[in-house]
Amino acid sequence: MEKYLQDAIKPVLIQLGLTEDQIPEIKIENPRDPSHGDAATNIAMLLAKPLRKNPRAIAEELVSNLKLDKKKISSVEIAGPGFINFRYSGDYIYDQLHHVLVEDEQFGKSDLNKDINCLVEFVSANPTGPLTVGHGRNAVLGDTVARLLEWTGASVQREYYFNNAGRQMRMLGLSVMARYHEKLNRDFTFPEDGYEGEYIRDIANSLVEEHGDSLLNESDETIFKEKAEEVIFDDIQQTLKRMNIVMDSFFNEKTLYEDGSIDKVINTLREKELAYDKEGAVWFKTTQFGKDQDTVLVKSSGEPTYRLPDIAYHTQKLDRGYNLCLDVFGADHIDTYPDVLSGIEVMGYDKEKVEVLVYQFVTLVKDGKPYKMSTRKANFVTLDELMDEVGEDVTRFFFLMRSPNTHLEFDVNQAKEAGEKNPVFYLQYAHARIQSILRKIDEISPISDIPDLSILSHDSEISLIKKLLTFPDSVALAAQHREPHKLITYLNELASGFTSFYHDCRIIGEKEELMQARALLAKATARVLANGLAILGIQAPDRM
């Protein structure tokens, strides 16, 4: 419809004497206030300046020359400072409602992003411990944005990037080793920055079960580290699966050393004189790209910092043919992003193809007080614990509920409430309620596929239908902004629209024709709720 209106308006503007490039983008939007019609454009106001005319006069001229299909648009009004408001005709609305039912599980999909071949990299927690609440937001955001992109036609790959070498992993191995000795009542020294979580003991215990005391003579931590990695990765994958997340690939940072990507980056930077040696380390001239300081790429110990593999990783991703690399990470990593972009640009890649989705931190709140969380110490809350407490659907929903750009306060008490206070159930309840009605109708008189929908004329019916029709727009909007919460806002409005309808209009007990039409409207609503919840990765239950 949006396109239809744009295509109708454009020739009129040309007719009014404007050239192709004088015409600004013709924006069609859904007015907030339904009394302003179903679609509106501000084009007349935008043209006021170049045409040096009163916007209302432009609007009038435009409207009088506009040829619109009566079957689609029933009225056009000029309002306020020069808005042009369009109202859909009944025929159009009923036809589109029918369309929802025909498309069914596909309704809401588009080919908006059909040219995008995207790699979404997310979670990417190193296997040093179970996923925590902090990772939760990352995981759910990444997965849901991936789903949104898929719904808009993109082809999407989900990848988990990790590093199982380096200091942190060594520390993990040493921690397990210490616990192993502890378990066998031997002397042990727990490393100073070791991992203190209880899970380390579990890993050590299972080593005792498998190997008895035969590992006591192991002089280095390797075997402990490997066991830890295996157990922890297993645990992480289970947690992800529980959250409805399945990765397509896991990418080990080590690969970048093996395939020469790392050397290539260093060499290229040196050739371009953007990398240099100082005090035994290799530095990247980030000051050339507007930074206050140059940054270290390779430490004097010979170990690279994370920035170097990060750059190599991105070039590698682009080499694999993706035209969009979407990285999801927390606000604390924001500073590395410009360096990576500078790096890949120097390497001759298009930095426009790399996009970052940054999210702010999560605070868990319980009984009105924030949880204290420190990752290294034992007092973090794992994602599994959180899901045990509030459930998987609620967990996903809460992480998606807010704009990624604002801090998220996760109120555990509110999340635990089975009803009223919990916004997830509102959506699921609406769906379950409709299914229940449909089951009952099915017993009385099975729903026909082609009732006369034009019998639907109550305000609640009409506004519900119109709400249903904007679902694809809402999916597209959320996808383009990479902001799933926009879809949640929509679904809340939809559910609210349904409950008003439910309140105002009875279905069962009305005369056959009306019951059939209303049943179909309810069915379409359930479909859209289910599709929306599917994008969010949340169940749409048939009974509650």
Added chain:
RNA sequence: GCGCCCGUAGCUCAACUGGAUAGAGCAACUGCCUUCUAAGCAGUAGGUUUCAGGUUCAAGUCCUGACGGGCGUACCA
């Protein structure tokens, strides 16, 4: 100090990226279950969008400055 993000109802947050009378949920108050699920509905109250300027037909949204909060600013990831 510098960089990024944020400041909207008592609380948690929206506001289609510059549009028309700033909206939801929770908390408070008033009604509504003999009828399709009350995990619900209808209504009341709650605002100088932190403050001060500016840009324009139009500013919560853009610009400048202040104030307040978060994160970063490592040869940690």
